[in-house]
Amino acid sequence: MGRPSEAAGMEALHQLKSTEPPQWLAPSASLSESARAASQHLFASLRPHVRKSPFDELLVDNFDAEQIWQQIDLLTQPLVRSIRRRVKHWEKNPAEIENLLPEVADGGKKVAQGKKMEEIDDDDDDDGGDMDMDDDDDDDDEEMDVDNDGEQDGGKDEGDESEEEEEEKSGGIEDKFLKIKELQEHLEDEEARHYGLDAKNKKSKKKSGSKKLEDEDDDSEEGEEDKEEDDDEDEEVDLFAGGDDEDEEDEMGNARYEDFFGKKKGGSEPKPRFKDELGEDSSSGEEEKEEELSSDDDDDEEEDDDENVNKKPKVLSTHEKEVQKIKSEIEKMEKANLDPKTWTMQGEVTAANRPKNSALEVDLDFEHNVRPVPVITEEVTQSLEEIIKKRIIEGQFDDIKRAPGLPSKAPRELKPVDENKSNKGLAEVYEEEFVQQTDPAAAPLSFSDEQKKEASTLFKKLCLKLDALSHFHFAPKPIIEDMSIQSNVPALAMEEIAPVAVSDAAMLAPEEVFSGKGNVKAEVELTQTERKRRRAKKKRKFKAVETKKMASKKAREDELRKQKEAAGNGEEQ
Amino acid sequence: MEIDGVAPPVPEKPLFEPLKAHEMSDGKVQFRKVSVPPHRYTPLKKAWMEIYSPVYEQMKVDIRMNLKARKVELKTRGDTPDISNLQKCADFVHAFMMGFDVIDAVALLRMDELYVDSFEIKDVKTLKGEHKSRAIGRLSGKGGKTKFSIENATKTRIVLADEKIHILGSFRNIKIARDALCSLILGAPPGKVNSKLRQVTARSAELF
Numbered sequence: 160m161g162r163p164s165e166a167a168g169m170e171a172l173h174q175l176k177s178t179e180p181p182q183w184l185a186p187s188a189s190l191s192e193s194a195r196a197a198s199q200h201l202f203a204s205l206r207p208h209v210r211k212s213p214f215d216e217l218l219v220d221n222f223d224a225e226q227i228w229q230q231i232d233l234l235t236q237p238l239v240r241s242i243r244r245r246v247k248h249w250e251k252n253p254a255e256i257e258n259l260l261p262e263v264a265d266g267g268k269k270v271a272q273g274k275k276m277e278e279i280d281d282d283d284d285d286d287g288g289d290m291d292m293d294d295d296d297d298d299d300d301e302e303m304d305v306d307n308d309g310e311q312d313g314g315k316d317e318g319d320e321s322e323e324e325e326e327e328k329s330g331g332i333e334d335k336f337l338k339i340k341e342l343q344e345h346l347e348d349e350e351a352r353h354y355g356l357d358a359k360n361k362k363s364k365k366k367s368g369s370k371k372l373e374d375e376d377d378d379s380e381e382g383e384e385d386k387e388e389d390d391d392e393d394e395e396v397d398l399f400a401g402g403d404d405e406d407e408e409d410e411m412g413n414a415r416y417e418d419f420f421g422k423k424k425g426g427s428e429p430k431p432r433f434k435d436e437l438g439e440d441s442s443s444g445e446e447e448k449e450e451e452l453s454s455d456d457d458d459d460e461e462e463d464d465d466e467n468v469n470k471k472p473k474v475l476s477t478h479e480k481e482v483q484k485i486k487s488e489i490e491k492m493e494k495a496n497l498d499p500k501t502w503t504m505q506g507e508v509t510a511a512n513r514p515k516n517s518a519l520e521v522d523l524d525f526e527h528n529v530r531p532v533p534v535i536t537e538e539v540t541q542s543l544e545e546i547i548k549k550r551i552i553e554g555q556f557d558d559i560k561r562a563p564g565l566p567s568k569a570p571r572e573l574k575p576v577d578e579n580k581s582n583k584g585l586a587e588v589y590e591e592e593f594v595q596q597t598d599p600a601a602a603p604l605s606f607s608d609e610q611k612k613e614a615s616t617l618f619k620k621l622c623l624k625l626d627a628l629s630h631f632h633f634a635p636k637p638i639i640e641d642m643s644i645q646s647n648v649p650a651l652a653m654e655e656i657a658p659v660a661v662s663d664a665a666m667l668a669p670e671e672v673f674s675g676k677g678n679v680k681a682e683v684e685l686t687q688t689e690r691k692r693r694r695a696k697k698k699r700k701f702k703a704v705e706t707k708k709m710a711s712k713k714a715r716e717d718e719l720r721k722q723k724e725a726a727g728n729g730e731e732q
Numbered sequence: 733m734e735i736d737g738v739a740p741p742v743p744e745k746p747l748f749e750p751l752k753a754h755e756m757s758d759g760k761v762q763f764r765k766v767s768v769p770p771h772r773y774t775p776l777k778k779a780w781m782e783i784y785s786p787v788y789e790q791m792k793v794d795i796r797m798n799l800k801a802r803k804v805e806l807k808t809r810g811d812t813p814d815i816s817n818l819q820k821c822a823d824f825v826h827a828f829m830m831g832f833d834v835i836d837a838v839a840l841l842r843m844d845e846l847y848v849d850s851f852e853i854k855d856v857k858t859l860k861g862e863h864k865s866r867a868i869g870r871l872s873g874k875g876g877k878t879k880f881s882i883e884n885a886t887k888t889r890i891v892l893a894d895e896k897i898h899i900l901g902s903f904r905n906i907k908i909a910r911d912a913l914c915s916l917i918l919g920a921p922p923g924k925v926n927s928k929l930r931q932v933t934a935r936s937a938e939l940f
Binding site: 576581 | 839881883889902929930
């Protein structure tokens with residue numbers, strides 16, 4: 160596909176800008192086309208500024224969105240880095256911004272500067288490029304790997320070239336392009352920037368010493384005193400001045416432990432580097448200056464380290480101050496929580512677990528379980544005596560009464576042992592015993608038994624009469640075994656005095672009513688033989704009765720006849 | 733001899749009546765002689781007829797008093813039904829000589845299981861002088877009530893003759909009475925003995 164013209168690209172951009180957001184939700188071919196055109200246009204516009212991009216133009220035909228983005232990425236990443244570097248550089252040296260603008264008009268100096276900047280940038284780019292290469296190698300697709308490798312090689316080659324250039328130059332004489340001093344300064348600046356802003360501090364603080372530094376540097380340099388170096392010094396002074404403008408506060412006022420001894424992680428590394436460099440610098444110089452410088456430099460280094468490590472701005476806003484306060488309070492409270500509690504907060508504390516006499520200082524609250532001792536007064540004694548008198552009059556002493564024992568068993572009948580000489584002979588005693596064992600009924604009742612029986616009969620009679628008055632708890636007459644004829648009359652008539660409850664109970668028991676023997680069967684239950692037997696029996700009875708009747712009749716008749724005959728005979732004679 | 737399967741008829745089992753005393757001893761007469769202590773001489777004279785009648789008439793044993801020898805002699809007759817009668821009569825007379833009343837001693841004649849047990853105080857505990865007197869007093873009690881209480885409770889008859897103690901009754905009752913008397917000799921108060929007796933008799937009464 161041919162490269163669209165700039166106008167078409169701009170048009171595409173405008174179109175993209177004008178589309179409404181909801182339209183982006185659904186994929187549409189026209190939008191994608193316009194997007195591709197716009198990105199191509201942008202790519203083309205950026206391409207001149209980047210030196211070593213593999214693509215001259217953005218390839219969009221049949222490429223994925225991912226692939227297109229990768230191409231753009233490749234182009235823009237080094238560009239972004241270089242821009243960033245430039246901006247930071249200009250932050251430090253705002254004067255150079257002015258230099259950039261009239262770049263075309265000024266002389267070789269500026270151009271040289273610009274070129275230096277470019278060289279610096281190149282170096283940066285190389286470094287950055289190399290770093291980018293490394294990063295990209297990790298992240299990119301396989302398609303890009305080949306490209307990356309190619310670029311890497313290119314980058315390396317370029318780096319090598321630059322190094323070769325430097326070697327050639329350093330081995331020989333410095334050019335107007337490359338100055339070792341400037342290179343060194345630049346490296347220092349870089350490192351200062353990495354590990355804090357102490358470089359400026361160094362420069363700002365040591366205005367007096369700066370010249371010394373410069374002198375030192377000049378002296379330390381191996382036989383290189385050029386006018387260019389003076390120029391460089393001026394430039395350095397400018398640089399230093401620039402540094403002064405920016406940073407004003409001293410860091411020596413807020414000296415901390417870390418300033419002197421540095422944090423454990425990052426402190427060790429930069430220290431030796433600085434020391435080595437400055438050591439080299441100061442080795443050839445005067446001793447006093449060396450000492451001063453070393454001490455100052457040490458402080459500066461430590462300050463650098465401190466700054467590098469802490470990364471704290473010197474001026475705290477009110478909010479930050481508040482936050483700091485709260486943080487310190489929180490730390491305090493957390494510490495208190497972690498510590499073991501005071502003895503008052505622990506549970507049960509014995510005297511051994513708390514400091515001496517500490518219980519006296521604490522306001523303790525406990526219950527007294529003991530009643531306070533009563534104060535004996537006249538009134539108390541009076542009241543007591545009154546109680547005593549009253550009790551004596553009443554006779555109500557709180558005597559202990561024997562608790563009644565539980566009746567577990569019926570108490571044994573204890574026969575009272577007779578203490579008199581027994582009237583009965585031994586034989587009679589045994590006789591009685593024998594008789595009792597064999598035939599208890601016939602045993603003659605002992606004296607006590609008779610009395611008992613009499614008493615019981617009397618009591619029963621009494622009870623009967625009393626029960627008659629309370630009808631519903633009626634009990635029948637006591638069983639006195641007498642011979643009495645009882646007729647089959649309803650019990651009610653016989654016993655009830657005031658009839659309340661009607662009772663159908665008959666006096667006679669059924670067996671007394673019916674005096675039958677043997678197996679009594681109803682007529683229905685009889686078998687044939689039994690029926691016959693019954694009939695035969697009846698007949699026999701009847702016959703017997705009849706015969707008796709007949710006999711008696713006959714006898715009567717005979718008698719009558721006899722009487723008649725007798726009478727007749729009597730008459731005849 | 734008939735050589736038949738049928739055996740000759742077995743004679744009937746003979747039925748013998750118990751031997752009479754005379755027949756047992758092959759016609760010989762058996763004697764028992766019971767000596768009379770001096771302190772029982774007058775009581776014997778008074779109660780002679782009561783002794784004589786049951787022995788002679790019911791036991792069918794001849795009895796006579798040998799005044800010169802101061803002995804009561806017993807002899808079997810021809811119609812003495814059982815040889816043990818003689819012995820029983822002898823025991824009966826002997827019991828009377830010990831000090832028992834006739835009516836109590838007659839029980840010996842009527843019942844077989846009655847025995848007479850005798851022991852001395854010194855068998856239980858060696859007591860001398862006053863202690864012995866006191867022990868005897870404890871045994872009898874005031875007006876004899878302790879002794880009577882024991883007699884009534886245990887259905888025995890007790891004779892306290894200075895040193896000697898005689899108990900007449902059945903075997904078990906003799907034991908109970910003896911235990912009570914021994915505890916009294918050893919020094920138990922009468923009240924305790926009475927309560928114990930009561931318990932024992934109640935228990936023994938429950939058994940039957």
